[in-house]
Amino acid sequence: MAKKIVIANWKLNPVDIKEAVKLFSDTKRIASKFSKINVVVAPPAVYLSKFSVNKGNLFLGSQDAFWEKEGAFTGEVSSFLLSNLGVKYSILGHSERRSLGESDEVVRKKVRSSLDNFIFPIVCVGERERDSHGKYLDELRQQIKNSLGKIQKKDLSRIIIAYEPVWAIGKSSRDAINPEKLHEMVIFIRKILTDLFGRESAEQTTIIYGGSVDPTNAKDLCQKGEVSGFLVGGASLNPERFAGIIKSIQ
Ligand code: PGA
Numbered sequence: 001m002a003k004k005i006v007i008a009n010w011k012l013n014p015v016d017i018k019e020a021v022k023l024f025s026d027t028k029r030i031a032s033k034f035s036k037i038n039v040v041v042a043p044p045a046v047y048l049s050k051f052s053v054n055k056g057n058l059f060l061g062s063q064d065a066f067w068e069k070e071g072a073f074t075g076e077v078s079s080f081l082l083s084n085l086g087v088k089y090s091i092l093g094h095s096e097r098r099s100l101g102e103s104d105e106v107v108r109k110k111v112r113s114s115l116d117n118f119i120f121p122i123v124c125v126g127e128r129e130r131d132s133h134g135k136y137l138d139e140l141r142q143q144i145k146n147s148l149g150k151i152q153k154k155d156l157s158r159i160i161i162a163y164e165p166v167w168a169i170g171k172s173s174r175d176a177i178n179p180e181k182l183h184e185m186v187i188f189i190r191k192i193l194t195d196l197f198g199r200e201s202a203e204q205t206t207i208i209y210g211g212s213v214d215p216t217n218a219k220d221l222c223q224k225g226e227v228s229g230f231l232v233g234g235a236s237l238n239p240e241r242f243a244g245i246i247k248s249i250q
Contacts, residue, residue: 079117
């Protein structure tokens with residue numbers, strides 16, 4: 001199995017620069033204790049140029065990326081610029097961006113531009129809610145198919161799929177998916193990837209989970225869910241909780 005990975009998605013936090021610097025240095029210290037696990041910090045974009053990572057298991061991530069390199073695109077930050085800043089991973093198609101109108105087609109362009117700029121795309125997918133007829137499975141299938149459309153088989157090994165059911169995000173550990181259900185979803189996602197790219201590539205794809213992960217549920221979710229790591233929101237803002245998650249899956 002590939003090296004495990006834990007991504008700190010700070011979202012729009014902290015808004016105090018001193019706090020951000022402190023949080024980054026705490027996270028750096030934590031990462032250095034767990035060299036077997038890759039740790040990615042995805043802060044608000046304005047902090048990226050202030051944080052430096054040395055060689056090792058800590059990497060910079062962005063929470064988004066724009067596909068065009070340069071030009072008349074007010075407000076956008078391109079994969080090209082992010083790459084120049086040392087960003088190695090980009091979270092793409094997070095549900096909080098999709099809810100602001102980001103489509104699968106837009107996510108697909110961002111995946112392409114990230115790959116072209118040597119950034120690993122972390123493609124977020126997940127159903128908004130569950131229904132008893134299994135419509136949510138179709139929703140997930142479409143999201144994966146469209147967000148990865150036209151991606152070549154050889155590129156799949158550089159893509160991380162983050163399964164993040166929207167109903168489980170930003171709550172307490174009790175509200176996360178249960179590990180057995182997560183395992184079912186991982187199998188389902190690999191089946192979709194097999195249909196798109198063939199079995200061998202699908203089996204090697206890194207799949208992680210996000211949605212109310214904390215130190216109390218991380219171990220079971222990782223082991224029984226058979227994921228390679230986590231995308232962590234709330235708990236990544238608290239060094240102790242973040243360290244607890246990494247420790248429990250090392
Ligand atoms: P959460 O966020 O860990 O706070 O649920 C996860 C995410 O939105 O990526």
